[in-house]
Amino acid sequence: MASLNDIKAYRSWRMARARCFNPKNNRYPEYGARGITMCSRWANSFDTFLEDLGDAPSSKHSIERVNNDGNYEPGNCRWATNTEQSRNKTTNVLITHNGQMRTMAEWAEVLGIPYKTMHWRYTVKGWSMTKIADTTVREQWNNTAKLGRAA
Numbered sequence: 826m827a828s829l830n831d832i833k834a835y836r837s838w839r840m841a842r843a844r845c846f847n848p849k850n851n852r853y854p855e856y857g858a859r860g861i862t863m864c865s866r867w868a869n870s871f872d873t874f875l876e877d878l879g880d881a882p883s884s885k886h887s888i889e890r891v892n893n894d895g896n897y898e899p900g901n902c903r904w905a906t907n908t909e910q911s912r913n914k915t916t917n918v919l920i921t922h923n924g925q926m927r928t929m930a931e932w933a934e935v936l937g938i939p940y941k942t943m944h945w946r947y948t949v950k951g952w953s954m955t956k957i958a959d960t961t962v963r964e965q966w967n968n969t970a971k972l973g974r975a976a
Contacts, residue, residue, distance in 0.1 A: 833881040837888040838867070838874045841897050861890075864898035878902055889913060920947065922954035932957075 844856035845863045855861075867874040877899045881887070889905035890897060893915050905913070917928040927935065933943035936958055946952040946960075 833884055833886070834875055834878070835871055837881065838871050841888055842868060845897065861894075862896050864896060866899075867897060878904070918948070920954060922958070 842863055843850040844852045845861055846857055846868070847853060848857065850857075862868075867877070878888070881904050885906050886904040887907075887910070888897070888902055889910050891901050891903060891913070893913065895901040912928050912931060917930070919926050920929060920932055922932065929943055929947060930940055932954070933940045936943070938957075943957065946957045947954075952960075
């Protein structure tokens with residue numbers, strides 16, 4: 826009997842193939858139409874796909890291309906959660922601070938501030954990463970209240 830992970834892997838493989846090769850698939854314009862394909866080793870055999878990538882670690886994992894412009898092939902695919910995949914989108918804002926590049930969401934998590942606060946400080950107010958890292962949320966809002974307007 827197939828495990829839930831095997832079923833998840835099969836479904837992920839089948840859907841990835843459809844995105845690449847089936848013009849009737851609603852995601853084809855984002856994949857096959859822009860040149861994203863699946864290597865013939867995987868396209869022709871679920872068993873070799875599973876042999877190369879292994880089972881999905883859990884039902885919360887789906888296939889991710891590490892390089893979003895790359896193909897579904899060994900070396901460019903892995904199992905990832907929705908959170909991991911959301912951090913690998915081309916629309917993410919990447920910020921380098923202290924020699925480390927992370928997404929804005931990752932920096933908010935590392936700094937322990939809400940994402941909306943991080944976004945407001947960096948995008949709307951144009952604060953430097955140093956100022957963002959050195960200002961607590963409480964300090965920011967206390968200063969705003971003192972000024973009677975947005976800081």
